[in-house]
Amino acid sequence: MLSFVPFLLMSLPTISLAQTNCNLTDTATKDSTATGFTINWAARPEECSDTWVRLCVKEETEGTFVDRCLVIKDVGTTLYSATGLTECSSYRYVLEVANTDQVMQTIEGQQSTRPNGTEMIRSAKISLVSNTTFLLTWEPRYNNSPCASIYRVCWGTNVTSASSCRDMNHTATSCYIRGLTGDTLYTFQIKAVFGDHSESDAYTLTANTHSGTSTSWVLKTSLKVGCKGT
Numbered sequence: 001m002l003s004f005v006p007f008l009l010m011s012l013p014t015i016s017l018a019q020t021n022c023n024l025t026d027t028a029t030k031d032s033t034a035t036g037f038t039i040n041w042a043a044r045p046e047e048c049s050d051t052w053v054r055l056c057v058k059e060e061t062e063g064t065f066v067d068r069c070l071v072i073k074d075v076g077t078t079l080y081s082a083t084g085l086t087e088c089s090s091y092r093y094v095l096e097v098a099n100t101d102q103v104m105q106t107i108e109g110q111q112s113t114r115p116n117g118t119e120m121i122r123s124a125k126i127s128l129v130s131n132t133t134f135l136l137t138w139e140p141r142y143n144n145s146p147c148a149s150i151y152r153v154c155w156g157t158n159v160t161s162a163s164s165c166r167d168m169n170h171t172a173t174s175c176y177i178r179g180l181t182g183d184t185l186y187t188f189q190i191k192a193v194f195g196d197h198s199e200s201d202a203y204t205l206t207a208n209t210h211s212g213t214s215t216s217w218v219l220k221t222s223l224k225v226g227c228k229g230t
Contacts, residue, residue, distance in 0.1 A: 022048035022097055023105045034087040034116040039095070039109075040079035048075050051099045057082045060090035060110070088115045088142040112146040120148060120192035120200035131210040132182050137174040138190045138203065144171055148192035152199065153177070155188045167193070183211035 026042040039055070056069040070080060085091060090112045097105040124138035136153060148170045155177055156163035168175060170192075180186060185208050192200040 021045055022051050024053065024095060024097060024107060027095065027107055027109070029093075029109065029111040031081075032111060032114055034114050036081060036083040036085050037091075037111045037113065038079055038081045039093055039111075041095070043078050044075040046075060049073075051097055051104065053077075054094075054096040054098060055080050056094045057085075058092050058094075059086070060092055085113050087113050088145040088147040089113055090146045115142065115145075115147045115200075118201045121190050121203035124188075124190050124203045124205060126188055126205045126207045128207065128210065129176065132180040133176060133178045134180070134186075134188070134207060134209075135174065135176055136188055136190070136205075140173065140192070147194060148200075149195050150193045152191050152193050153188070154191075154202075155180075155186050157181075157184055157186060180209050182209050184209050 022044055024041045024044070027039065028041075029037050029039050031038045044051075053072040054069050055072065072080070082091070082093070090110060093109050093111065095105075095107040095109075096103050120141050122139040122141045124136065127135045127137075129135050138151075140148070140151075142148070150170055151168045151172055152165055153168060153175055154163070154165040166175070177188075185206060188205045188207065189202040191202040194200070
């Protein structure tokens with residue numbers, strides 16, 4: 001029997017007492033989707049019927065509970081599915097085993113929802129800073145999301161593919177690409193790399209370098225930030 005109660009985690013004392021027969025074991029998260037995930041654990045013995053499990057889920061960045069905390073009294077219940085969450089976001093969950101007097105066990109964990117599809121770059125543009133230097137900027141579909149472990153920037157002279165790549169921090173949104181050949185058409189690609197090392201769809205642009213030595217139109221901006229590996 002599942003019931004919701006308006007419960008605030010901070011209102012409970014975090015007391016750690018030994019009552020291993022009723023503690024949750026084999027806790028894990030699984031089946032992460034764009035809008036939720038499942039928390040599961042091993043069934044508890046029948047003699048634990050005077051205890052219950054309190055479960056809360058909160059968004060990592062906001063620090064506020066997205067649902068009222070759930071009270072699970074049935075010892076045979078072994079999972080809870082958090083649904084209606086924001087895609088590509090990080091969440092913390094808290095499981096507590098308690099009775100009327102005390103909290104006997106507290107388990108905290110973190111889980112991220114997945115992106116909706118494989119498109120991770122909303123838009124991008126390329127600007128010629130000097131004859132052979134480009135500034136590449138992009139707008140992520142999910143800002144500072146846990147889904148992208150890094151961003152991979154690649155470039156080359158082949159119209160359909162890129163040969164040189166650099167990995168950028170997952171918070172990066174731009175980089176300079178220098179030392180290119182003058183008067184040459186380049187292809188540029190930006191893509192996110194996920195935690196399992198798979199890649200998102202690539203956002204592709206093409207642009208020409210210039211020849212000659214004139215730099216009278218070079219942008220008056222610092223070139224300290226380069227497209228370097230992480």
